[in-house]
Amino acid sequence: MSPVPPGAPSSGPAVRGGRDGAATVPFGARLAGAMDEHGPLCVGIDPHGTLLDGWGLADTASGVRDFSLRVVEALAGQVAVVKPQAAFYERHGSAGLAALEETLAAARAAGLLTIVDAKRGDIGSTMSAYADAFLRDGSPLAGDALTVSPYLGFGSLRPAVDLAAATGRGLFVLCLTSNPEGPQVQHARSNAGPGGTGPGPSVAALMAAHAAALNAGAAPMGSVGLVVGATIGDAVVATGVDLAAVNGPLLAPGVGAQGAGEKELATTFGAARGQVLASSSRAILRAGPAPGDLRAAARRAAGEATRALRG
Numbered sequence: 001m002s003p004v005p006p007g008a009p010s011s012g013p014a015v016r017g018g019r020d021g022a023a024t025v026p027f028g029a030r031l032a033g034a035m036d037e038h039g040p041l042c043v044g045i046d047p048h049g050t051l052l053d054g055w056g057l058a059d060t061a062s063g064v065r066d067f068s069l070r071v072v073e074a075l076a077g078q079v080a081v082v083k084p085q086a087a088f089y090e091r092h093g094s095a096g097l098a099a100l101e102e103t104l105a106a107a108r109a110a111g112l113l114t115i116v117d118a119k120r121g122d123i124g125s126t127m128s129a130y131a132d133a134f135l136r137d138g139s140p141l142a143g144d145a146l147t148v149s150p151y152l153g154f155g156s157l158r159p160a161v162d163l164a165a166a167t168g169r170g171l172f173v174l175c176l177t178s179n180p181e182g183p184q185v186q187h188a189r190s191n192a193g194p195g196g197t198g199p200g201p202s203v204a205a206l207m208a209a210h211a212a213a214l215n216a217g218a219a220p221m222g223s224v225g226l227v228v229g230a231t232i233g234d235a236v237v238a239t240g241v242d243l244a245a246v247n248g249p250l251l252a253p254g255v256g257a258q259g260a261g262e263k264e265l266a267t268t269f270g271a272a273r274g275q276v277l278a279s280s281s282r283a284i285l286r287a288g289p290a291p292g293d294l295r296a297a298a299r300r301a302a303g304e305a306t307r308a309l310r311g
């Protein structure tokens with residue numbers, strides 16, 4: 001069965017796109033179904049210039065479009081989620097954005113869930129314009145979920161939280177990112193401890209607690225996920241982030257090109273392993289352009305993720 005699309009009625013036949021006044025099926029439920037069916041793997045679509053070159057494509061908007069559509073076609077029905085990285089489309093201007101729109105439409109038509117990796121975050125009034133662009137029914141840049149940055153304060157994300165909830169979409173909030181610079185901000189202690197004095201929880205733990213509050217009571221899981229890199233070692237323990245309490249999906253980039261593998265996936269997330277969606281881009285995309293080679297690379301990565309997270 002294909003994942004249920006946003007806007008589909010919660011019972012009866014799945015209808016893709018648009019709301020009809022019926023309750024929407026929340027992203028968390030749709031993602032849980034897709035992960036059960038295809039395994040806990042997201043393939044990032046990151047059309048780097050070097051990859052385009054390796055595939056015999058020009059580093060142009062048209063090359064990015066061809067690359068992305070080939071990935072979607074090869075992986076349809078094979079993986080739970082694809083995650084186009086907006087930066088690689090934006091670098092080609094308006095034609096690049098048109099390629100992103102086409103990629104999202106093709107993935108939707110192929111029954112793949114999409115996370116638009118745009119890492120947006122701004123003051124609330126501007127955040128509501130970002131939400132409109134990436135989370136509104138009918139917007140050409142809307143996927144099933146969006147990556148967002150809470151580092152202007154979690155509350156600044158409110159417009160995105162509200163629109164995602166209203167349209168059955170999801171968010172992935174940066175919590176413990178895969179890059180080595182992340183700890184400077186994410187491991188820092190907030191200044192309000194329980195009694196109002198002394199070091200409070202880590203910034204990452206605060207962000208996770210906000211997500212947990214939004215997901216409370218949702219089943220099988222909520223739609224406000226966190227980004228927790230597979231490369232972070234013991235940072236979950238060091239920062240006191242309570243991943244099991246989040247009750248939402250955990251997007252785990254860093255698999256493959258950034259060095260994380262089966263062992264890291266198995267050891268980083270503790271009791272929350274079942275909520276993890278492992279994510280890999282270059283390590284899979286390098287296997288292309290032959291569709292069979294891409295599929296084989298995705299199958300291998302999905303097998304590793306399944307053993308590590310669901311074994």
Ligand SMILES: O=C(O)c1cc(=O)[nH]c(=O)n1[C@@H]1O[C@H](COP(=O)(O)O)[C@@H](O)[C@H]1O
Pocket residue numbers: 044046085117147176177178179227228229253254255256257258279280281282283
């Ligand atoms: O939100 C993300 O996906 C993300 C968060 C993070 O902490 N680290 C991270 O690498 N990413 C994204 O995941 C992708 C990783 O690509 P590869 O290193 O090629 O697998 C890139 O698009 C990154 O922007």
